[in-house]
Amino acid sequence: MNLFNCQACGQMLYFxxxxxxxxxxxxxxxxxxxxMHALEAEGDAWRxxxxxxxxxxxxxxxxxxxxxxxIAADAAEPLCAACRHNRTIPDVSHPTALAQWRKIELAKHRLFYTLIKLGLPLANRADDPDGGLAFDFLDDPPEGAVMTGHDNGLITLALKEADDAERETRRTQLHEPYRTLLGHFRHEVGHYYWDRxxxxEDRLEACRALFGDERQxxxxxxxRHYDQGAPADWQQGFISAYATSHPWEDFAETWAHYLHIVDTLETAHAFGVRVRPMVDHTGDLSARVDFNPYRRGTIADMVDAWLPIAFAVNSINRSMGQADFYPFILTPAVIAKLGFIHSLIIADRRAKTAA
Known part of the structure; x- marks a missing residue:
């Protein structure tokens, strides 16, 4: 995420x-x-x-x-580039549902910030009625529970995931080290981009060589995953235990982590973050983010910067009695998968430039 400031007074701003x-x-x-623009009213519009x-x-x-x-004052479409992908929102006449939806939208807009900056395809259901990207934010019906998931471009998110206590309960029950609204969005959209x-783009064989055969x-x-759990040595080849369940889930989990890394490195770059531990005599844990990961840099550049930053922030979190900011391990096999996703995004961007 980039840094923003008020154009009227210079105050630093959050997204x-x-x-x-x-x-x-x-x-x-x-x-x-x-x-982020400071605005002044001009009639019914803003300048x-x-x-x-x-x-x-x-x-x-x-x-x-x-x-x-x-959006442009004369735009016929009343919704912005992020909100026009919503297919179903909760009943906002209920205060709890409205508060939960607002939290969901905060996370979703951060997702779209990243997708737009990466230049990824973003057809909505008006553009592509059969496979465009769309969202249903649903409360549990009386007879059951909403399952968060993806189906041919339609992402369903259970409204209860916006309840911090409920989400933490689910995280604990599923033995997950990390569970957030933004993480859900980044994971589920990974399924959509596997399709796209x-x-x-007929890259199935290259993908199968790294992630496995999705035809199982x-x-x-x-x-089988829920009954038996992940293999004992899963960390050697997978970013998470859940990634071991099926090649589609491995891709979606790895995709989510690619977005985690790119967006956080941009924030570090914007802040001029430099990590240089006083006890690091080899320089292995030193890093300076001197590139914008949205515009340049190889996966090796990103990982070389990411690992020291993650270690530093994990240490800061522990000093505050908090859980690790990034409780995951990037092995060579996982880095190769991240590199594949990086190559997909670069290839898509080059194809658009050539066209």
């Missing part, structure tokens, strides 16, 4: 800010130029101080305080 606390300017994010040649309006979901993204970048029975593989 989620709606109002500058120093000068009280209304704020809105414009994905077209990746900037951005950093882009004064056009008028803007807020996404319609700003009315529920669920979005702070801008592997299946549809998916339901049976998941049941």
């Amino acid at each position: 989620e800010n709606r109002l500058c606390e120093r000068c009280s300017h209304r704020l809105g994010y414009l994905p077209d130029d990746d900037r 951005a101080l950093g882009a004064p040649d056009a008028l803007y309006k807020f996404c319609a979901n700003a009315g529920q305080d669920a979005c702070n993204w801008l 970048l592997v299946r549809d 029975d998916y339901a049976a593989a998941l049941q």
